[in-house]
Amino acid sequence: MHTFRVKAFGITKDILGGKEMVIEAPGVTVGDLRAALNEKYPKLTGLRSLFIAVNNSYADETAVITDGDEIALIPPVSGG
Template sequence: MKILLFGIAKEIAGKSVLDASEFSEAKNVGELKKVFKERYPEASKLSSLAIAVNEEYAEDDHKISTGDEVAIIPPVSGG
């Protein structure tokens, strides 16, 4: 699994790609969010986190597997 970070999530983690082995216990998107917030507590302050699996937004019950590309996308603002 490849885990990509964007925006403030990237700043919180201090890198743009995470080591998937840190998230090996996560079997779905909801569990991945939980593990991310446990490993990077500053992420808990974000109003939301969107997750895309293989370039498509995914709900918390969406299963993830070792071959997936996962993107963690924080809330964005624009003007």
């Protein structure tokens, strides 16, 4: 298992129960992390959208996360 430290914003902060959580996933891609998150926090699947950012940029599902990367959950944005 791989361990990821994930920042949460907006509604994901409420769903995960904190600003930053440690998540374990069997793989190292963004898709692997998403699957682990959805399993642990099923409410995430009810969101209109959920992007995952790696190092301050929107990441594809196939992107590989490496040690030290900054990971963040980006629920539907609503600035302005």
